[in-house]
Amino acid sequence: MFEVSLRNNKVFKCDSxxxxxxxxxxxxxxxxxxxxxxxxxxxxxxVIKGDVENIQEELVLSKEERNTGYVLSCNAKPLSNIKLDIEDLGDIVLTEPSVFPSKIDTIEKVKEDIIKLVLRFPPTCNFKFIAGQYVNIIKDNIKRSYSIANNPKGDNKLEFYIKKYNNGVMSDYFFSKAKENDLLRIEGPLGTFFYRNDITIKNIIFLATGTGIAPVKALLEQFNQQPEIYKEKKIWLFFGVRYKEDIFFNPKYDLINFTFIPVLSRKNVNWQGENGYIQNVLLKQKIDLSNAQVYACGSNDMILSAKKVLIENNLKEHNFYSDAFVSSN
Ligand SMILES: Cc1cc2nc3c(=O)[nH]c(=O)nc-3n(C[C@H](O)[C@H](O)[C@H](O)COP(=O)(O)OP(=O)(O)OC[C@H]3O[C@@H](n4cnc5c(N)ncnc54)[C@H](O)[C@@H]3O)c2cc1C
Ligand code: FES
Structure with a gap:
């Protein structure tokens, strides 16, 4: 048994x-x-002190990250007592994930390659989650992760935005077979992409690409439902899509101090707004990143480059939170 200590001096035991x-x-x-x-x-x-070993071969960290002591805590086990440069999430209590039955309440195409799906639980079901979390949707023996796109409303329904992937197994089901009242199982809630309350933070910045908008929408609903909690904060959303027709989400949150900046990655005729990478457009706003939190969701490439460039521009590493929509395969 080894001891693992955190930056905030909490200590726990971990066997090999x-x-x-x-x-x-x-x-x-x-x-x-x-x-x-x-x-x-x-x-x-x-890892600041001590030795660890990966359980499975690890393929996502860069050579530089590995050489400077970074590991994935979901894949690393200790070989000695270790000290980690991380804090736990404090008082947050996560609901233990379970599997629940659900039915398709509504399913509609918001664009040729994006579906809005609403699932409903049976009336006796008490599915609890925090805005920003995701679930696994299970159809027969296929399981894929999808972020919940609404703040808990107490109506036993969950909303999702689902993108079509070429030759995707679940995409094939959702885009050509799924219909109202189909039975699906839900495993969750999962993940920690939720809001961290910190009174020193002045700017809360969301970066989303494509359907990465889903958990961000849930968080914005949470903010708008209790605006008094966020009245000292300026809230920004940079939403990256390819073409102006892809802007399938037009947020209207008038109770919070909110700025929405859609960003197109391709040249579009008759577009007066922003073009390029969302992280570069964010830098153009000259926001003081030293007192900002950034929540980034969507493509892994965006998350990796945004994290790097924003930390180079004064964002504290521990104030960058992300949920990458990586493939299940
Ligand atoms: C935490 C989390 C939350 C997610 N939330 C959402 C969400 O809200 N909305 C949403 O549309 N998707 C989301 N995803 C992605 C989703 O889980 C599936 O990966 C995606 O729907 C494709 O499943 P599929 O069965 O259609 O394709 P598969 O049969 O799994 O794959 C088909 C092909 O597409 C490629 N591919 C699959 N998924 C991806 C991907 N994410 N990025 C790049 N290439 C891929 C595969 O490599 C393969 O070549 C999330 C993923 C994670 C990990
Ligand atoms: S890489 Fe560890 S939780 Fe995803």
């Missing part, structure tokens, strides 16, 4: 067969995570 993440959970501590399978990088952490 368990991952750091699972041992933390067993000890009642929540560390940042999402996919739990060494794909999304959400659980990246720097």
């Amino acid at each position: 067969e368990s991952t750091i993440l699972s041992a933390a959970k067993k000890a009642g501590l929540v560390l940042e995570h999402s996919c739990l399978s060494a794909r999304c990088r959400s659980c990246i952490v720097k």
Whole structure:
């Protein structure tokens, strides 16, 4: 049994067969995570002292990250007592994930390649989640992750935005077979892509590409429902899509101090707005990143380059949170 200590001096035990993440959970501590399978990088952490070993071959960290002591806590086990440069998520209590039955309430195309799906639980079901979390949707023996696109409303329904992937197994089901009242199972809630309350933060910045808007929408609904909590904060959303016809989400949150900046990655005729990478458009706004939190969701490429460039521009590393929509395969 080894001791794992965190930056905030919390200590827990981990045996040589368990991952750091699972041992933390067993000890009642929540560390940042999402996919739990060494794909999304959400659980990246720097080992400051001691030795660790990967359980499975690790393919997502760069050579430089590995050489400077970074590991994925969902895939690393200790070989000695270790110290990590990370804090747990404090008082947040996560609901233990379970599997629930659900039915398709509505399904509609919002664009040729994006579906809005609403699932409903049976009336006796009490599915609890925090805005920003995701679930696994299970159809027969296929399981894929999807972010919940609404703040809990107490109506036993969950909303999703689902993109069509070429030759995708679940895409094939949702875009050509799914119909109202189909039975699907839901495993969740999962992930830690939720809001962290910090009174020193002045700017809350969301970066979303494509259907990465889903958990961001849930968080914005949360903010707009309790605006008094966020009245000292300026809230920004940079939404990246290819063409202006792809802007399928037009937010209207008038109770919070909110700025929406859609960004197109391709040249579009008759477009007066922003073009390029969303992180570069964010830098153009000259926001003081030293007192900002950034929540980035969508493509892994965007998340990787945004994190790098924003940290170079004064964002504190621990104030960058992300949920990468990585492939399940
Ligand atoms: C935490 C999390 C949350 C997610 N939330 C959403 C969401 O809200 N909306 C949404 O549309 N998707 C989301 N995804 C992605 C989703 O889980 C599936 O990967 C996606 O729907 C494709 O599934 P499929 O069965 O259609 O394709 P598959 O049969 O799994 O794959 C078909 C082909 O597409 C490629 N591919 C599959 N998924 C991706 C991907 N994400 N990026 C790049 N290439 C891919 C595969 O490599 C393969 O070549 C999320 C993923 C994660 C990990
Ligand atoms: S939770 Fe560890 S890489 Fe996704």
